[in-house]
Amino acid sequence: MEITPDNSEVMMKVFLPFKALDALENAEYLDGVAAVLQTALRKVIRTGNVKDVLHGVPTGHPLHPMAVQLPIGAWTSAVVLDFVPGAGKASRVLIAIGVLSAAPAVLSGWADWLELHPQQQRVGVVHSAANATGTLLFGTSLVLRCCGRIRAGTIASTLGLATIAVGGTLGGQLAYRQAAGANHAEAVPHLVAPGWHRVGEVGEFTTGKLQRRMVGNVPVIVWRSANENIAVISNECSHLSGPLSEGTVTDVNGDPCVECPWHHSRFSLATGQVMGGPATSPQAAFKTRVVNGMVEVSLPHAG
Ligand code: FES
Structure with missing residues (x-):
């Protein structure tokens, strides 16, 4: 036929x-x-x-x-x-x-x-x-x-x-x-190009406030701590792709974490590790540096 x-x-x-x-x-x-x-x-x-x-x-x-x-x-x-x-x-x-x-x-x-x-x-x-x-x-x-x-x-x-x-x-x-239980952050290392990427000037990032930026086509959240450290992790929650940029920052055992607005998973802003479920997979955590006043990020094992 x-x-x-x-x-x-x-x-x-x-x-x-x-x-x-x-x-x-x-x-x-x-x-x-x-x-x-x-x-x-x-x-x-x-x-x-x-x-x-x-x-x-x-x-x-x-x-x-x-x-x-x-x-x-x-x-x-x-x-x-x-x-x-x-x-x-x-x-x-x-x-x-x-x-x-x-x-x-x-x-x-x-x-x-x-x-x-x-x-x-x-x-x-x-x-x-x-x-x-x-x-x-x-x-x-x-x-x-x-x-x-x-x-x-x-x-x-x-x-x-x-x-x-x-x-x-x-x-x-x-x-x-339906991808229930799957790691919804899995694609991030495949979508980010290796090397360093600019996400904005240091002055753009208000201390203590989550801000959404793009690294290529991948949304990330940038968080500047009171002691001037800048942490960057992927934005879409590994549980079911909730927007972490709309979440809240909370302290878990002294570790600043973002809490997902959808089902309240918590991720360390420094490491991307899960600090509270239902998520079991970590967020992609970027290395950061400041060059001439610009925040740059690089994802280990990207590409
Ligand atoms: S989508 Fe983030 S906890 Fe479910």
Whole structure:
């Protein structure tokens, strides 16, 4: 069949059945559920150190993708072992391990979900519902197996794994299509040319005030401290691209930080490091110098 502009859309529909997942992003009927969940979860998962751990701030890596490995691995292995004669006990143990290890995956997922855009939250609600159903099916399977109802237990776990696979597909939609959990500052070193770049005269920068400037096509924020140090980091928040230039400067353990106006991640103005979640990836931090009254910046590893 020849592909022409007229029939290429039909071809895409044939070859991209998963495109239907995109519609979930705009399913506004899910907003009511999301609002109820937000209210309930914010009472349980409060801003602070525990929430930062659930995001993965201390490790500098999102916790949720790591936390899901154990339950998914255990459950997949259990279903495979159902085809191995005499491995019934091993299957039961693996299903139990999966159920018991689901809590960190659930909590870290909800912590991340709380700080997403509405379109991402809609997909997240269905992702979570699928995984909750899958977990319930594995729990049911375990009970059935312990009661000697092996065949029913096997059916329940097989259905559970299929449901978890649907949840995983939606998780992929969130991560890859909607960039939830991705590092939104990743492109900066690729967009900034190596070497030194002027961002303005020293006198332009008011002490203590965040000011937005451009380095080539990359927006940055310039902050001049009371002791005349000048710090420059990339402007678009690594969490979900919020404009840090519209944030506020706050002190975290003696380190001046900018707090993102969208979900309140905090970044050290001196180093770009995350000082408070939900972000887990640092901002690009530029070296600075003053030459003949002009502030110049250079990004290590640029280009
Ligand atoms: S965009 Fe979410 S904390 Fe900055």
